[in-house]
Structures are given as C-alpha cells and as structure tokens.
Amino acid sequence: MSIEITLLGTGSPIPDPNRAGPATLVRAGGQTVLVDCGRGVLQRAAAIGVGANTLDALLLTHLHSDHIADLGDVIITRWVTAFPSESHPAPAPLPIIGPPGTAAVVAATLTAFGFDIGYRIAHHDDLTAPPPLDVQEYTEGVVWDRGAVRIVAGPTDHRPVEPTLGFRVECEDTAVVLAGDTVPCAGLDALSAGADAMVHTVIREDLVQLMPLQRFKDICDYHSSVQQAAATAKRAGVGTLILTHYVPALVPGQEDEWRRLAAAEFDGRIELGDDLHRVEVG
Ligand SMILES: [Zn+2]
Numbered sequence: 001m002s003i004e005i006t007l008l009g010t011g012s013p014i015p016d017p018n019r020a021g022p023a024t025l026v027r028a029g030g031q032t033v034l035v036d037c038g039r040g041v042l043q044r045a046a047a048i049g050v051g052a053n054t055l056d057a058l059l060l061t062h063l064h065s066d067h068i069a070d071l072g073d074v075i076i077t078r079w080v081t082a083f084p085s086e087s088h089p090a091p092a093p094l095p096i097i098g099p100p101g102t103a104a105v106v107a108a109t110l111t112a113f114g115f116d117i118g119y120r121i122a123h124h125d126d127l128t129a130p131p132p133l134d135v136q137e138y139t140e141g142v143v144w145d146r147g148a149v150r151i152v153a154g155p156t157d158h159r160p161v162e163p164t165l166g167f168r169v170e171c172e173d174t175a176v177v178l179a180g181d182t183v184p185c186a187g188l189d190a191l192s193a194g195a196d197a198m199v200h201t202v203i204r205e206d207l208v209q210l211m212p213l214q215r216f217k218d219i220c221d222y223h224s225s226v227q228q229a230a231a232t233a234k235r236a237g238v239g240t241l242i243l244t245h246y247v248p249a250l251v252p253g254q255e256d257e258w259r260r261l262a263a264a265e266f267d268g269r270i271e272l273g274d275d276l277h278r279v280e281v282g
C-alpha cells in the first residue's frame, strides 16, 4: 500500500515569505498524520484540503520552537472545527505523541490559550470542555498501531536538544522515515533500515560556514549536512531521500546544486522542492 508524503513546511526558524515552518503530512491507509507543526502549518494544510479536525494524530520530533510554533493553532482550531455527530457525540481526543517534555509543553499551551478556551466555552452551548487531547511521551518503540498503520519512534541525536525522535510510518509493506533534525547516529540508522523513503532536515554547511555570525554557524553542530543526510539514506538502503527544512532556504534555480551534493553520497531517488511538494512511495 502506498504512503503519501506532503512537505507542508520546508522552512526553518528564519521566517521566509515562501516557506512555512517545519511540518510534514503523511497519509497512509486512510489515516492522516501530521509530523511537527511549524509556523503556518494549517494554512499549508488548507491548501490541500486538510483541516485540523481531520488529523488522526500529531507527532512531534522535538520541542524546538520552529517545530511546535503553531501547536496552539492546531489544538484550538481542531477544537472549534470538530462538530459532535450522532455517532460521535464527543469529538475524539487528538493524540499528540512526542518526546518527554511534550506533556508540559501542551499543558503550558492550554494555559496560554486559557482565556480563549474560557471565552468559547462561555459563548457556544455545544462547547462544554477544553480541547480533548491524548498526550503520549516516548523515547522509542511502537507509538501507534491502528488499522493498517504502525508507527515506531527511535532516538535521534540533536544534542543539546534531547531526547529527540525520528518516526517510521509503516503501512503494510511500505515504510517512510521522518528523521527530523539530527546528526548521523545509530538510532536513526536502526530506525530507517530498509525504508522506502526518508524525509530529512538538511543544512548547506558550505553556505552556513560563510556567514560571519557564530550563532548561525552553531547550527551545523546538531544538524546533518546534505551530504550527511544522503550518506544516512545510503547506509539505510532507502529508495527515496526527501530533503526538507533547508538552511539556508533553497533558492529557485539552486535545486540542482542541492541535488548534486546529495547524489554524491546517495544513488537513489532524490526529492526536494517547495512547500506542498508531494511524494508517493510504495
Ligand atoms: Zn531542532
């Protein structure tokens, strides 16, 4: 069975007029899973007809601001756009699956939106309780097993951010790995072995090192370069490498340059592009 991957946001912490923050949508076996929720995620999802109320789960690779910037928007918008029906008198809680710390971030987000939640409960007779959520924290192992879809989390290395997770989404005999932000590591190698595709954050180390700002150069410490991500894909034997979270932003006309750097280490299919770039595997 095929798995469809849509790069909802290919940006980074640096605001970009053309790139939303990090977020990837995975659709498989009739289920829709959002991985990370960077700025603008619901605007991009709307562009492909996906609403917050149709998400089956939200997965968080880690708690860096660029990956959770729109967590509040996802939670509140899902809440106010999910309508009770006869078969489902109470909307299903949104599963939010992430590393330890996720529950604290979600609780703080609900607190931040506490006034809003109170206003809406006071105003709408059919909203009687805060957003229903089902927060689960993992460091590794099976995090989802529903219908034809199974999701496994594995540890990645984005220190000093820790713990961080990669996710392997499996649907029958097809598997896709969402690596997130990480340097090459044994955890990701194990998680991604034999997968059909891997979505990986990439940094152009050659360009970043030209910047005369140490704070910018620091990002090379805990991200993979294009070549490192490609080497990880090669070691894992994945068929398709999907590059995202480009730093610096991928500029139109430079695609072949990025592709060449990856192709030096990886001889499979290489996908990259703009927000809403869609890849189907399996
Ligand atoms: Zn990060």
Ligand SMILES: [Zn+2]
Pocket (backbone or CB within 6 Å): 012, 013, 022, 064, 066, 067, 181, 245
């Ligand atoms: Zn990031």
